[in-house]
Amino acid sequence: MKKLNILLLNPPFDQIVIRDYYCSKTSRTNYIYPPLDLLMQSGWLGKENNLFLIDAIVDKLNYEQTINRIKQFDIDAILFITGSVSYKKDFEFIKKVREIISLKNRNIKIIGSGDIFMERGIERLQENDFIDAIALDFTNRDILNYLNGNYENIENMVFRRNGKFEFINLPRK
Numbered sequence: 001m002k003k004l005n006i007l008l009l010n011p012p013f014d015q016i017v018i019r020d021y022y023c024s025k026t027s028r029t030n031y032i033y034p035p036l037d038l039l040m041q042s043g044w045l046g047k048e049n050n051l052f053l054i055d056a057i058v059d060k061l062n063y064e065q066t067i068n069r070i071k072q073f074d075i076d077a078i079l080f081i082t083g084s085v086s087y088k089k090d091f092e093f094i095k096k097v098r099e100i101i102s103l104k105n106r107n108i109k110i111i112g113s114g115d116i117f118m119e120r121g122i123e124r125l126q127e128n129d130f131i132d133a134i135a136l137d138f139t140n141r142d143i144l145n146y147l148n149g150n151y152e153n154i155e156n157m158v159f160r161r162n163g164k165f166e167f168i169n170l171p172r173k
Contacts, residue, residue, distance in 0.1 A: 004049040004147060007073055008038045009080040011090045012056035012066045037081050037113050037138040044144050045079075063093060070097060075108055077147055079135070082114040091128055098130035109147060113138055121158035122165050133159035136169065 035055070042051055052073050056066045078097070082090040094110060101108055113135040117124055121134050135143050137156040145153045151161065155170045 004076040005074055006045050006049050006051050006147070007070065007075045007078045008042060008045075008051060008053045009070075009078055010035050010038065010055040010057050011080055011082070011086075011093050012061050012063050013086050013089060035081055038079070040138050041079060041113075041135075041143060044141050045147075048144065049147075063096075066093075067097065067100065071100065075101075075106075077109040077111065079111045079113065079143060082112055082116055084114075084116050087114070087116040091130075095128075095130045109133065111135055111143055111146070117158070122167055125158055125160065125165055133157060 038053070038055075042053075045051055052075065054061070054066060054069050056062075061069065078094075080090070080094055094112070098110060109132045110130060111133045112124075112131050117134040117136065121136065125131060125134060133143075133146055135157055140155055142154050142157045145151070146157060146159055151166075154168045156168065158165065158167045160166075
């Protein structure tokens with residue numbers, strides 16, 4: 001199977017925001033927690049693929065700087081984290097990223113993860129056609145299975161396939 005180039009993205013925001021472990025909040029100090037969601041997924045995804053990371057919060061990147069960094073990579077997929085405190089601006093940003101990548105005639109998969117998706121996952125996907133899938137559990141291989149087209153082994157995800165929305169939520173074993 002071909003190795004994919006996957007970007008792990010903590011999007012820019014106009015203040016310090018912590019998007020982590022399906023919880024989001026703004027920070028009143030300069031202390032920033034590492035995004036556990038992306039760290040966990042890097043273990044699954046990095047075994048078989050090439051990973052790139054942009055943490056715009058830690059690097060204090062604005063929207064344009066983050067876009068310029070993204071343009072440097074030849075990526076096949078983006079996994080971004082979001083949260084209830086930042087999702088509106090995050091979605092605007094991701095939509096812009098999709099438009100820029102589409103101009104390069106690249107068909108990439110954009111996967112979101114975060115507390116905002118835990119309820120109404122299919123509705124969020126329907127309302128935001130620039131997102132291809134939503135990961136509802138960052139501790140398993142679902143994203144890897146999705147990217148490899150191994151849909152029968154997905155346990156907890158919402159995604160588009162063949163023009164239809166699929167929601168898989170299997171009970172934990």
